[in-house]
Amino acid sequence: MTLDTPITPRMRTLITLSVMLATIMQVIDGTIANVALPHMQGTLSATQDQISWVLTSYIVAAAIATPLTGWAAGHYGRKEVFLVSVVGFTVASVLCGMSSTLLEIVVARLLQGLFGAALVPLSQAVMLDINPQEKHAQAMAVWGMGVTIGPIIGPSLGGWLTDNYSWRWVFYVNVPVGILAFAGIWACMPKTKRHERPLDLFGFATLSLAIGALQMFLDRGDDRDWFSSAEIKIEAFIAVVAFAYFLLHTLTVRGTSFFNRRLALDRNFIAGCGFYFVLGAVLYATRALLPPLLQNLMGYSVLDAGLVTAPSGAGSMLAMMLAGKLVGRFKPRTMIAVGFSVSALSLWQMSQFTLDMDSHLIIVSGFVQGLGLGLISVPLTAASFSTLDPQLRGEGTAIYSLARNIGSSIGISFMQSELTRHLRVAHAQLAENVSIYNPLAAPWHIDTPTGLALAEQEVSRQAGMMAYLHDFRLMLLMTVAVMPLLVLMKTAKRKNSEPPPDIAEH
Secondary structure, three states, rough: OOOOOOHHHHHHHHHHHHHHHHHHHHHHHHOOOHHHHHHHHHOOOOOOHHHOOOHHHHHHHHHOOOOOHHHHHHHHHHHHHHHHHHHHHHHHHHHHOOOOHHHHHHHHHHHHHHOOOOOOHHHHHHHOOOHHHHHHHHHHHHHHHHHHHHHHHHHHHHHHHHHHHOHHHHHOOHHHHHHHHHHHHHHHOOOOOOOOOOHHHHHHHHHHHHHHHHHHHHHHHHOOHHHHHHHHHHHHHHHHHHHHHHHHHHHHOOOOOOOOOOOOOOOHHHHHHHHHHHHHHHHHHHHHHHHHHHHHHHHOHHHHHHHHHHHHHHHHHHHHHHHHHHHHOOOOHHHHHHHHHHHHHHHHHHHHOOOOOOOOOHHHHHHHHHHEEEEEHHHHHHHHHHHHHHHHHHHHHHHHHHHHHHHHHHHHHHHHHHHHHHHHHHHHHHOOOOOOHHHHHHHHHOOOOHHHHHHHHHHHHHHHHHHHHHHHHHHHHHHHHHHHHHHOOOOOOOOOOOOOOOOEEO
16 A cells, blocks of 8 residues: 655655665775775785685675666565665674685675665665655765765775774674664665566576676786786676677567666666766776875875875765755756866876875865766766656666766776786886986986886886876876767756655555
């Protein structure tokens, strides 16, 4: 039976707090374990290559399970899936903290990824459903701040917990958050009407195989020197073949397909997924490049690197709050264009970095990029779902999140590969000029072993900076190049009212 009364403001606030707690818990875990890996490696007696599976297992499991979110929420009920996901993620976190072997923690991280995959798309769908359409921009601003704050505070929080307690508390910290989120969702969130839609097993299996193989290819490609490795060739082959089968099956199957073909008919949603993919590929890659640049080339500690990059998050949150209020006054395309322009400005600033500069430009460029990210994400999300049938939101938010995750993985892998390639090129170019006949090399006394070693160290530093600047310029060009594609998005007609979502009694 559906409820005739709308959700009260008090219920809306409690539901928002509960689902955002679950969301922040999940997105923090994507980065919180990174800084604790060296400590885990010693405790679990693992090699550096083996300990990387703590990260890889989580990413791959989450990527595979994300597309299943829409079908599961429609078949079993959004509230039920949300509660199971929170419980499973929290229990898996405890198992991670209790692990005494590498196999145990990898299995626990797989469970974390599988259960946590639904939390971000479900929270987005809930935020859209409990708010009327005219409030969607403000709701997406709140949701966006939660999604954004996690990757920013994750490394700092993980470092602090590891240094002051143990790496195990990186996972145990999820327990009180998970309990609060579960209690709030169980008590306040209404049940949604279930839609009996059969699961397309072949479509799910081929898409999962393609995504899993792609994530493995991207995550391990740089370490394995890409296509010089048999493992990488196999993963690339599986990803291409599995996706080809999925695409052919989706286009030709009679009846229900795993990917709801009605989503592909909404131009705004498809364009929005494309831009969200680019946002992940270009802007999120920057956050993967800055920490090693600051720590390896400029001598920043882990804590200092976290502090000088934190203003990026502050800029994002400030811009999201402003964007939530401005969406109704300006066309989303206009705001997205401004956001991409601001992001391009930040990347231009980053392309001016030098090895001997202070932290001022790092802080300013990070804050500016945060502003750009906030100005893009809020109107982009609001526009992407403005024309989508509310019944498709569960499946739509899963695909939307998947687009960003895959874009981020591809962007980070591509930029890391470009960094490595250009580092070799720059090093070779600089090394050609190191000679006893070059007066600029005289201060190093390269005719002695010590002097030659010092010269090599400086050449490596300079080549490294040249490679990072190359990446920043490349991302700048990609950001500018994608802006004309905004013409693909149309402005949705404003509705005076929107029918409430299907809600059933507890």
